[in-house]
Amino acid sequence: MGLDFCSLKEYGSTSMNLPDQRAKSINAAIARRIKELRRKKGLTLQQLAEKTGFAKSYLSQIENLRREPPISTLTKIAYALGEDVLFLITGEKLDEEEERFVIVRPYERRSVIRPGGSPDYIYESITYKKRNRLMDGYILTAGFEFPPNPMLHEGEELVFMLEGKQEVVYDGKSYIVEEGDCFYFDSTKPHYSRSIGPKPAKFLVVFCSKAKGK
Structure with missing residues (x-):
């Protein structure tokens, strides 16, 4: 958020390409970890x-691979289970000792495929070392196509554009943002984005779940 990341590529005429297989494997592992942690906690x-x-039916669908939750939802579930969201996604355990000040060097970032998202969107976690944190930060590189489904989740997000240009659609309205721009929004409304221009857009995104921040 290192770990493997599968870029979007074409793999012949098979019915399922490699990124799809990778995403299904990740989602199955996430569902298994949630169920195991929940049962372990009694x-x-x-x-x-x-x-x-969240609704009981929604959680059941996640555990039974009928829904693919966004990272923000997984963060909230992980928090309720006393774990870090990176453990749910990757299986990596953080150090048990709480640190008040942490540094994540560029080579220490953790790359993940967002569950339910397009594999050509690269998420690099830059906050994973801090346990019991109130915010989650990622460096994102956006693909040139809109994700298959808009994001919609509890909380708020802050985005700062580092490189390139992207089109952001928020609650049905389109905006163009580029290097140096910053925007902040309520993430309970549908939102998604794509890179436009000659190179992929890269940006810092920080989100806070109200369940963690209150």
Whole structure:
């Protein structure tokens, strides 16, 4: 958010390309870890629903691979289960000792494929070392096509454009942003973006779940 990242490529005429297989494998592992952690904590789906604010049926669909939750949803589930979201996605355990000040060097970033997202969007976690954090930060590189589904989740996001230009669609309205621009929004409204111009857009995104921040 290192770990493998699969770029979007064409793989002949097979019914499922490699990125799709990779994404399905990741989603299956996430669902398994959620279920195992929940049972280890002695929680029912109803109890986890009460802790997260999500519907019991929605959590059941996640555990049974019928829904692919965004990172923000996984962050909230992980928080309720006393784990870090990177563990749910990658299986990597953080150091148990809490540190008040952490540094993530460029070579220490963790690259992940966002569950339910397009594999040509690269997420690099820059906050994973801090346990029990209130915010999650990523360096994102956006693809040139809109993701298959818009993002929609609880919380707020801050985005600062580092390189390139992108089209951002928020609640049905389109905006053009480029290097040096910054925007902040309520992420409960549908939103998605794509790179435009000669090179992929790269930007810093920080989001905070109200469940973690209150």
